[in-house]
Amino acid sequence: MEDVAKTVEQLFGLYSDGKAILDKFSDTYKKLLDDQYFVAQVIDLYAPTPPDDYSDFDAFTARLSALYDDWRKNTHSALKTLNITRYTFIFNNPKEIKPFDPNLNLHDPPKSVEAPKVLLDRLNTQLNYLYKVASEYEETASVKNTDTTPKPTSPTYDAENKAIIFANQIIKFKNNAPFTPNICAIIFSKPDKLWSFDDLQEAWDDMYHYIGAKKPTDWHRVYEALMRLNERIRRKTSKDNFFIFDTESTKINPIYL
Numbered sequence: 001m002e003d004v005a006k007t008v009e010q011l012f013g014l015y016s017d018g019k020a021i022l023d024k025f026s027d028t029y030k031k032l033l034d035d036q037y038f039v040a041q042v043i044d045l046y047a048p049t050p051p052d053d054y055s056d057f058d059a060f061t062a063r064l065s066a067l068y069d070d071w072r073k074n075t076h077s078a079l080k081t082l083n084i085t086r087y088t089f090i091f092n093n094p095k096e097i098k099p100f101d102p103n104l105n106l107h108d109p110p111k112s113v114e115a116p117k118v119l120l121d122r123l124n125t126q127l128n129y130l131y132k133v134a135s136e137y138e139e140t141a142s143v144k145n146t147d148t149t150p151k152p153t154s155p156t157y158d159a160e161n162k163a164i165i166f167a168n169q170i171i172k173f174k175n176n177a178p179f180t181p182n183i184c185a186i187i188f189s190k191p192d193k194l195w196s197f198d199d200l201q202e203a204w205d206d207m208y209h210y211i212g213a214k215k216p217t218d219w220h221r222v223y224e225a226l227m228r229l230n231e232r233i234r235r236k237t238s239k240d241n242f243f244i245f246d247t248e249s250t251k252i253n254p255i256y257l
Helices: 002-036 055-080 085-092 111-142 180-189 197-203 219-237
Strands: 156-158 163-166 169-172 243-245 249-252
Touching (some): 002 055, 085 156, 085 163, 156 180, 163 219, 180 219, 180 249, 197 219
Antiparallel strands (some): 243 249
């Protein structure tokens, strides 16, 4: 338990360090915008002309980037020691960055102005995730019994990055993969549920149950997709029969939950 306490302290310490960077640089960035970037106070027929010199933003980004890179590397190393793949995977693949605030200027923001915002948004997203990880790890460790046998981690599906995280492996789909990510998103929404093939037809067409185009052979595409998924998972993890299915329904194999 002493090692767990040290790990939790380290994770929350990294959170505090990152939060200090975020707060300090967010305030400075706002001042730079107020001082050097024209803010549209009223909607007019023309946009204010932005300044030509962005050297202050470039210098600001360089300082922020150096601190952020150092913090990210230290946090990644700490998460890796937990040996839970989904922690490091999601941390290294933060969600989409919010678009630049259109109210700041009617022009598209120059890269020098937008670059630090991208870093600050990414840091904020990763901080929120790190806090959840530290809290989850602390809570999980506190309820462990005296049995020190490692427990398998339940499989999860990261819809944002289109990836199954299972058996300490990441089974990632291509961004343009047509149907398998949709099937996984549906099944993993309720991992212990027995899903009918009819339920999964929405992976191909979300209007499937409304347009009256059902065919007797539609089950084939679900069956074949599940076969391919099982084989892909087997090759990556050496685990057989991840999905149990017949010609009408499927579920995640309970031994893996």
